């Protein structure tokens with residue numbers, strides 16, 4: 001097999017694992033499930049109010065930002081629980097700052113949502 005074929009097959013396999021990981025997140029993580037439902041509602045609202053292309057870009061970016069950081073937060077929690085299943089201040093700190101990153105992304109998404117939708121609704 002040529003070098004280029006091996007490279008392409010490797011990348012495709014990597015995409016498969018990543019897709020499997022995204023499905024695992026959606027199937028097992030309640031926070032991601034809630035965010036996915038909110039994303040569907042916001043997408044429906046976007047179509048209903050016929051938002052502009054720029055607004056679609058911002059909304060899509062905000063949804064992707066929150067869900068991907070939530071995925072990383074879940075990963076950090078899983079690693080923390082695996083390497084140190086018992087209570088430890090440092091594990092608490094690690095989990096808290098990971099959750100803090102999700103909070104920052106979520107606030108950013110709410111601000112973007114308000115900037116897009118407030119002018120349409122009021």
Ligand SMILES: Nc1ncnc2c1ncn2[C@@H]1O[C@H](COP(=O)(O)OP(=O)(O)OP(=O)(O)O)[C@@H](O)[C@H]1O
Nearest residue numbers: 031077084085086087088089091092093095096099
């Ligand atoms: N092993 C631990 N040692 C110290 N504090 C912990 C530990 N596990 C959890 N905590 C504290 O409890 C908080 C919640 O942790 P947990 O792992 O339940 O996160 P969660 O956001 O509720 O998770 P989930 O995504 O499963 O709902 C952490 O942010 C941390 O403050």
